[in-house]
Amino acid sequence: MKPTILIVEDDPQNRKLLSELLAIKGYPVLEAVDGSQGVDLAFEHRPGLILMDIQLPKMDGFEALRILKNDMRTREIPIWVLTASAMRDDAARSRFCGCDEYITKPLDLPDLLSRIQRLFGPAAEEQDGAARSDVEVPQ
Numbered sequence: 001m002k003p004t005i006l007i008v009e010d011d012p013q014n015r016k017l018l019s020e021l022l023a024i025k026g027y028p029v030l031e032a033v034d035g036s037q038g039v040d041l042a043f044e045h046r047p048g049l050i051l052m053d054i055q056l057p058k059m060d061g062f063e064a065l066r067i068l069k070n071d072m073r074t075r076e077i078p079i080w081v082l083t084a085s086a087m088r089d090d091a092a093r094s095r096f097c098g099c100d101e102y103i104t105k106p107l108d109l110p111d112l113l114s115r116i117q118r119l120f121g122p123a124a125e126e127q128d129g130a131a132r133s134d135v136e137v138p139q
């Protein structure tokens with residue numbers, strides 16, 4: 001089973017696009033429509049990665065980041081902020097709040113996918129049936 005990815009995004013079209021793309025690639029996906037639900041789902045499921053929008057209802061992405069990065073249960077989970085490139089101050093503030101990567105919208109989906117594959121490494125990526133017998137793993 002590949003690692004679960006939590007998408008925290010209030011825009012239904014963006015959320016659906018990401019969710020479908022990741023599901024096609026075999027990742028179990030969780031979806032949150034606001035920051036508060038994102039934090040709740042992160043505590044409950046401890047996903048392998050969180051993709052976090054910044055402009056969100058109820059609780060914005062900065063606050064959600066701050067909460068998750070200050071809690072023992074979730075501080076190790078990589079959180080990648082996704083936000084519009086026009087919002088220049090978001091990058092610095094996201095770093096300050098503890099985000100691990102900062103990705104600008106509109107999303108470059110092939111690039112995002114390859115970053116995700118690099119994050120989880122070949123072991124996680126090939127658990128869906130690809131043959132590994134020809135791979136020599138150095139001890």
Ligand code: MN
Nearest residue numbers: 010053055056
């Ligand atoms: Mn938004």
